[in-house]
Amino acid sequence: MLLPIVHAGDPLLRQESRALSPNEIKSKEVQNLIAHMRETMREAPGVGLAAPQIGVSLQLAVIEDRKEYHKEISREQMALRERRPIPFHVIINPRIQRVSDEREMEFFEGCLSVPGFFGLVPRARGIIVEYLDQRGNPKTIEASGWYARILQHEIDHLHGNLYVDLMSARSFSSIENWEKFWKGKPIEEVRSALGC
Numbered sequence: 001m002l003l004p005i006v007h008a009g010d011p012l013l014r015q016e017s018r019a020l021s022p023n024e025i026k027s028k029e030v031q032n033l034i035a036h037m038r039e040t041m042r043e044a045p046g047v048g049l050a051a052p053q054i055g056v057s058l059q060l061a062v063i064e065d066r067k068e069y070h071k072e073i074s075r076e077q078m079a080l081r082e083r084r085p086i087p088f089h090v091i092i093n094p095r096i097q098r099v100s101d102e103r104e105m106e107f108f109e110g111c112l113s114v115p116g117f118f119g120l121v122p123r124a125r126g127i128i129v130e131y132l133d134q135r136g137n138p139k140t141i142e143a144s145g146w147y148a149r150i151l152q153h154e155i156d157h158l159h160g161n162l163y164v165d166l167m168s169a170r171s172f173s174s175i176e177n178w179e180k181f182w183k184g185k186p187i188e189e190v191r192s193a194l195g196c
Helices: 022-026 028-043 075-081 145-158 175-182 187-194
Strands: 048-050 060-065 086-111 114-132 138-144
Touching: 022 028, 028 048, 028 060, 048 145, 060 145, 086 138, 086 145, 086 175, 086 187, 114 145, 114 175, 114 187, 138 145
Parallel strands: none
Antiparallel strands: 048 060, 060 086, 086 114, 114 138
16 A cells, blocks of 8 residues: 655654654554555655654554666666665664765755755765564664665654755756766765856
């Protein structure tokens, strides 16, 4: 079942989400929610979807970066972003334990809750995240590059934050203008042209 995606302006996107207990995680309701979120994320399509984005204030997100999403991205851009396929998984009650690589990487980001727009967002290159999986088991992820970006983006949603809070405001662009002017350009060239 496809779920409606909540858009910016809805107050639920600005609230701290509630953590789930192990018993809640194993419940039929939460397991069904995970299945519906997976279907909704794939249909959108997106690489992540947090529960607040479908109007549910729980600390739960689904993530998957499928190989088919990479077909229009050059090898150079894939290497620059350190992007690779990420299999489907669920993160529940995630906490960024620490930043494992202090360097920031800045790239354009979009969001299913801010449809039609992109903005340049700085993110830590590497992070370590502790979370519960969809069975309630404790897990740890050490992620870098694009995967670290996806995790940070989705964890932000669980704390009431959107990428627009972090982006360089001068870089905010419609998808059409991003494709026309900035797609594939080096970030430093974009920053210089926009006066970021």
